[in-house]
Amino acid sequence: MKKMLAEKTVEVNEEGYLLQFAQWDKDIANAIAVEEKVELIDRHWKAIEWIQNEYKNDSPLSIRGIKNSGTLNIKEFYELFPGGPLKKASKIAGIPKPKSCI
Amino acid sequence: MKNLIILGAGTSGTMMANHLVSKLPKNEWKITIVDQYKTHYYQPGFLFLPFDIYKEKDVKKEGKKFIPKGVTYIQKRIEKIVPEENKVQLENETLSYDVLIVATGSKIAPQETEGMKGPKWHKNIFDFYTYEGALALRNKLRSWKGGKLVIHITEMPIKCPVAPLEFAFLADTYFRKKGMRDNVEITYVTPLSGAFTKPKATAALHYLLEEKGIKELIDFNIDRVDYENNKIIDYGDIAVDYDLLVTTPTNMGDDLIKRSGMGDALNFIPTNKATLQSLANENIFVIGDASNIPASKAGSVAHFEAEVLTENIQNYIKGKELKEEFDGHANCFIETGNGKALLIDFNYEQEPVRGNFPFPVVGPLSLLKESKLNHLGKLAFRWIYWNMLIKGISIPFVTAKMTKKGKYITN
Ligand SMILES: Cc1cc2nc3c(=O)[nH]c(=O)nc-3n(C[C@H](O)[C@H](O)[C@H](O)COP(=O)(O)OP(=O)(O)OC[C@H]3O[C@@H](n4cnc5c(N)ncnc54)[C@H](O)[C@@H]3O)c2cc1C
Numbered sequence: 305m306k307k308m309l310a311e312k313t314v315e316v317n318e319e320g321y322l323l324q325f326a327q328w329d330k331d332i333a334n335a336i337a338v339e340e341k342v343e344l345i346d347r348h349w350k351a352i353e354w355i356q357n358e359y360k361n362d363s364p365l366s367i368r369g370i371k372n373s374g375t376l377n378i379k380e381f382y383e384l385f386p387g388g389p390l391k392k393a394s395k396i397a398g399i400p401k402p403k404s405c406i
Numbered sequence: 407m408k409n410l411i412i413l414g415a416g417t418s419g420t421m422m423a424n425h426l427v428s429k430l431p432k433n434e435w436k437i438t439i440v441d442q443y444k445t446h447y448y449q450p451g452f453l454f455l456p457f458d459i460y461k462e463k464d465v466k467k468e469g470k471k472f473i474p475k476g477v478t479y480i481q482k483r484i485e486k487i488v489p490e491e492n493k494v495q496l497e498n499e500t501l502s503y504d505v506l507i508v509a510t511g512s513k514i515a516p517q518e519t520e521g522m523k524g525p526k527w528h529k530n531i532f533d534f535y536t537y538e539g540a541l542a543l544r545n546k547l548r549s550w551k552g553g554k555l556v557i558h559i560t561e562m563p564i565k566c567p568v569a570p571l572e573f574a575f576l577a578d579t580y581f582r583k584k585g586m587r588d589n590v591e592i593t594y595v596t597p598l599s600g601a602f603t604k605p606k607a608t609a610a611l612h613y614l615l616e617e618k619g620i621k622e623l624i625d626f627n628i629d630r631v632d633y634e635n636n637k638i639i640d641y642g643d644i645a646v647d648y649d650l651l652v653t654t655p656t657n658m659g660d661d662l663i664k665r666s667g668m669g670d671a672l673n674f675i676p677t678n679k680a681t682l683q684s685l686a687n688e689n690i691f692v693i694g695d696a697s698n699i700p701a702s703k704a705g706s707v708a709h710f711e712a713e714v715l716t717e718n719i720q721n722y723i724k725g726k727e728l729k730e731e732f733d734g735h736a737n738c739f740i741e742t743g744n745g746k747a748l749l750i751d752f753n754y755e756q757e758p759v760r761g762n763f764p765f766p767v768v769g770p771l772s773l774l775k776e777s778k779l780n781h782l783g784k785l786a787f788r789w790i791y792w793n794m795l796i797k798g799i800s801i802p803f804v805t806a807k808m809t810k811k812g813k814y815i816t817n
Contacts, residue, residue, distance in 0.1 A: 318605060367627045368561060372671050382642050388625040391599050403603040
């Protein structure tokens with residue numbers, strides 16, 4: 305479905321995750337962050353950049369990945385995206401929600 | 407003579423031995439398969455052991471019986487692969503290969519989580535992903551008086567990702583039958599955003615949890631087990647109390663992969679998801695749970711992979727281009743308790759939907775919907791496994807490439 309974010313029309317799924325990563329930009333990230341009640345500061349952008357790189361390398365976002373990343377620490381990640389950090393961070397970074405098989 | 411070596415004689419390795427023995431010219435190729443154990447376990451049966459539905463003998467047989475004549479079977483521990491030299495080091499001998507198939511699977515790694523494999527391991531903290539764990543849990547359940555049962559997944563990926571949920575459903579039926587359901591509180595704790603995460607499956611199946619009174623706690627990423635106080639605690643400091651913890655620990659590839667420097671952080675081997683060739687070495691192929699491809703780690707997936715890999719091994723040997731054929735096809739029965747089960751069919755692209763299987767419209771098995779027939783299908787899978795699947799006999803009407811016929815696909 306279509307949705308207006310930061311005065312742009314983007315394609316999202318039922319839960320508001322972007323369907324095309326190409327449509328992502330920083331304004332859109334900010335707009336999603338507002339909906340998720342997260343205020344993006346420098347440390348968030350670092351996290352988002354790391355998450356997007358992982359996504360481009362086809363490696364699914366995971367707590368272990370974050371632990372081993374050297375860029376982020378888990379406690380900090382939880383503070384940055386309180387309540388469901390993987391989901392929130394994925395949504396703001398414009399990548400699909402972490403999922404299982406069904 | 408050239409050498410093709412298969413590492414691991416589990417579901418995938420055994421299938422490949424059976425497929426390839428008739429495909430490779432006997433006067434040119436010698437096929438060898440290596441495994442550390444004498445016993446081949448039927449792992450899907452571990453789900454039923456704790457509830458006294460299966461007995462020990464149902465889930466184990468001598469592995470060698472399933473290796474065809476014409477394939478050399480070596481029962482030894484594999485120490486290391488040396489890809490630069492095309493060699494494999496075993497306990498006390500070294501083999502050279504021209505083509506290598508890695509099928510060493512994945513196994514639980516409870517030591518990855520603080521406090522899990524401590525003094526309470528197999529006392530009131532259990533796994534059912536190993537033969538030993540499933541049996542220990544069976545013995546515990548036989549005399550357990552009730553309390554808080556927490557069924558938990560540590561982190562993804564795990565093999566047969568729905569097994570913990572099936573465990574929850576079967577536990578509900580088990581305690582009901584024993585007349586003690588009221589004394590047991592069942593909570594399902596997952597790092598994912600739901601017991602079901604795909605929209606169609608969630609819509610079709612969420613009622614199961616409600617109907618059975620199973621509580622769901624989502625987005626829980628475990629930090630440690632506080633075994634002294636019987637709590638699991640996540641990185642956000644949420645704590646869950648248990649009397650009996652049935653956890654699925656981190657799943658990892660064998661240490662051998664790490665020793666060989668061939669794996670990712672979880673010892674899974676980076677592999678081309680369509681051809682099954684390893685990314686680092688063109689004469690090494692990976693099948694089953696040992697690879698890092700984004701398909702489910704399941705026997706049924708390995709079965710579909712085996713068909714594609716058999717072709718690609720022949721292509722590789724003849725110097726032909728590899729086929730990019732594997733589409734992530736998975737096909738699983740899911741036990742829902744009370745003698746019923748679901749069937750799901752999906753691949754890399756297509757999420758599970760409703761419909762009929764294997765024949766459009768007539769089925770007889772229904773997709774994404776509970777039925778008694780599906781349950782019989784799941785039980786029949788054991789027979790199919792021992793008698794057809796690992797012997798490489800193709801299962802009628804079920805093809806490696808997923809079909810979209812007979813499915814209600816709206817997107
Ligand atoms: C509880 C449970 C329920 C399941 N339910 C289902 C289901 O309903 N449907 C389904 O399709 N799948 C199911 N599965 C998954 C299925 O069992 C696996 O996906 C399948 O067995 C994978 O096959 P594999 O050959 O890759 O690995 P495995 O069958 O695990 O074989 C790996 C082999 O490699 C050997 N090996 C490893 N390292 C070494 C070494 N260093 N030296 C020597 N040998 C070594 C091991 O001994 C083993 O025999 C379930 C699994 C579990 C645990």
